[in-house]
Amino acid sequence: MSKTVTAEQLKAHTTKNDIWLLISGKVYNVTKFIDEHPGGDEVILAEAGHDATEAFEDVGHSDEARALLPDMLVGDFEKSDTTNLKSAAAAAQEARAHAAIEQGSNMMYFVPLGLLGAYFAWRYYSSGSL
């Protein structure tokens, strides 16, 4: 049976010399890999002790990148719910996406309203001139 990693254990490995990452419900020890990472060490450090799934997937890592993961596996993460483990970077990204959607739906509301207003204005002015 594979080892189960707790949130406390995950959070105990967040320095450059000892770093674990949570990706898709599994915990990886990336300490040795961090210096070789083509994307640099900073991005990985920013996800230390957090759920890095989104960050990892957003980059669109290749199959070669994914093939490196099994060698670094520590074990399965204890919880399936990792919503509280989002990094600040992931949370900010989500907030931006949310704001963009909200802005989009405001547009959907105001554009038809604006057209309706323009139509009535046009009717008003054109009937006045008859």
Ligand code: HEM
């Ligand atoms: C153990 C986890 C990881 C592994 C094994 C890994 C591996 C790799 C590999 C092999 C590449 C080269 C391109 C490719 O083959 O897809 C790459 C690129 C990259 N990775 Fe990761 N990565 C990991 C985690 C992360 C995380 C958590 C981030 C967070 C943001 C990240 C960000 C990037 C970026 C931005 C690039 C693009 C670099 C460029 O093209 O200039 N990676 N990674």
